[in-house]
Amino acid sequence: MTGESPPGRNRTSLGFVFEGHKMATVLRQGWVTAGSAVGVRSVKSESVGTQRVQFLGDSNKLRGAAGKLTSVFVPYVDHSATSGSLRIKCMVIETVPSAGKKTTLHDLHDEGQSPWYDNLSRPVSGLKPLIESGVRGVTSNPTIFEKAITSSSLYDDQFRQLMQQGNGVEEVFWGLAVTDIQDACDLFIPLYEESKGGDGFVSLEVSPSLAHDGDGTVAAASRLHKLVNRPNLMIKIPATADCIPAVKTVISQGISVNVTLIFSLARYEAVIDSYLEGLEAAKTEDLSKINSVASFFVSRVDVLVDNRLEKIGTEEALALRGKAANAQASLAFKLYQEKFNGPRWEALAKRGANKQRLLWASTGVKNPAYPDTLYIAPLIGPGTVNTMPLNALEAFIDHGVVSRTVDANLGEAQATYDKVEKLGINWADVGSQLEVEGVASFQKSFDNLVSSLQGKADKL
Known part of the structure; x- marks a missing residue:
């Protein structure tokens, strides 16, 4: 040598x-x-x-x-x-990656969909084998950080150091979270560069207490963007009515955004419009460094709709269980194709703009009677992302089948969507309730985490 x-x-x-x-x-x-x-x-x-x-x-x-x-x-x-x-x-x-280690996740990417991992904890180096298996990005949220920080001693040394510097427990949390996000971003930088900014992103969510504070969300997004200081960071902003304008503002500032907690087609369309308006308002002529995904939730939709179908109890209603979420998701993909097409989009594309990819979130199966890849296999399509918890990821690697499925039966998807509505289950109401529950769930996790950290601080 x-x-x-x-x-x-x-x-x-x-x-x-x-x-x-x-x-x-x-x-x-x-x-x-x-x-x-x-x-x-x-x-x-x-x-x-x-x-x-x-x-x-x-x-x-x-x-x-x-x-x-x-x-x-x-x-x-x-x-x-x-x-x-x-x-x-x-x-x-x-x-x-070593020869012979190609997995169905690599096949998924070949089909045009990027598999991401919906989890983050220390040691962050544990992501390396997942990257080799085909994982191309990471998402996090307050619930993920609550589980990671409260169940591991690997945060203790940095916790003590940050407390000794005079920080409050909430600021200590952000110090811990930013460190994990930076380390994850560094692991994915080679993939980010290789894909020319197409993948390799890591998402960090603003405080759930800002879910109805648009100005506060803009300020928090800018602060976290500067703290992490990595090109492959996405700031997660909830798709509440109060924060939709914030998406436009943050995008216009050149910050990449993961718009999260999307539960309805109407809100998804508003998210796309906010992204397009943000690109149009950006001062830079080159838009190629701005990226975004729209996180459309699936399994939680079935949990709520199934519950209502069972209350109706008719044969027709019971036959729709486990079908509503994927039907709505397929129609979201149709909307994605329509909105990122035509003169308005073409004008932005000439400035190097990237499409806001549709990301399937909440893809872990919550009903054990359903197939463990229910929210992965039927939602495969180009220009999309699927962020999976570990169980779903392992299941798909083990026995997932890859083919373009998300728009294979749009007529059937529309029929299922319409049947649910005709049975008296209002889709707008479903989306509204799930949004309220999602925000509340993240706020509870955040509060529990801060309370746990305060208890730890009191013992120092």
Whole structure:
């Protein structure tokens, strides 16, 4: 690997650091002059016990055209006798998932849908095998952080440090959360760069206490955006009537947004319009760095609608159980295709705008009588995201089937949606109740977390 120095040339050892992790790598060797990479050729592929070789110098010039994470091993430097320029003989190591580890999550991405993971906890390095399995982003929320922080001792040292600095318990929470988000963003940066900003995002939600405070939400989004300071961060903003205008403002400021807690088609359309208005109001001509997803919830819809169908109790009503959520989701995808088409969108696309992808949220099955991939397999389509809790993720890796399904039976979806309405279950009312419950659930988790942290602080 080190080779031999050309005759009459000086040989110098440079430092390097190995970080252990079994990956398949492609080794390339060649000569590098200051500021350029030339004559690099492929040598061999083999399993190497290293994830990253840290080059003590500027290796930006060595990044491959495909955008793979690239580092260099430098055995010696060589001063050319003819030109006097610095030449480095090196190995370039491109780190990629090991061969043979392709999963149905990779197949899902090939079909146009990005699989994300709906969870975050320490150690954040635990995300690495999920990334290798095909996970392309992470979402978090107050409930996720409550479970992570209250069930682990890995936050204790930073908690004590932040308390000793004079922070209140709520500020301590944000310090803990921002650290996790930054670490997760750093893990996904190679994927973010490789996909040219298409994936690799990590979402952090504003305080649920701001769900009906649009101005407060804008201020919080700006603050968190600056604190995290990562290009692949998305700020989560709830799709309440009070916060829809905030989405427009935050987007116009160039901050990427995950609009969450969407439970109805009408509210989803308002979210899209707010995103488009934000892009149109942005001062920058290049819109390509602004990204957004619209988080459309599914399983919670079935929980509420099923309950009402069972109260009706007729054969027709009972036959619709477990079908309402996916029917509405398919119609949301139809709306997505319609809204991101035509002259208005084309004008924004010319400025480099990205479509606001439709993200399926709440995809864990809550009724054990239903298939464990019920909110994944029927909702596969291009330009979408599915963020999954661990059980759903593992189930789909184990026995998921990949094909475009989300718009395969739009007529049937519309018929199911209409039947639910005709039975007296008002879709607007369903969306309104679920939004209230969703905000309340996140607020309860946030309050419980702050209370737990206060109890811990009192013991210090």
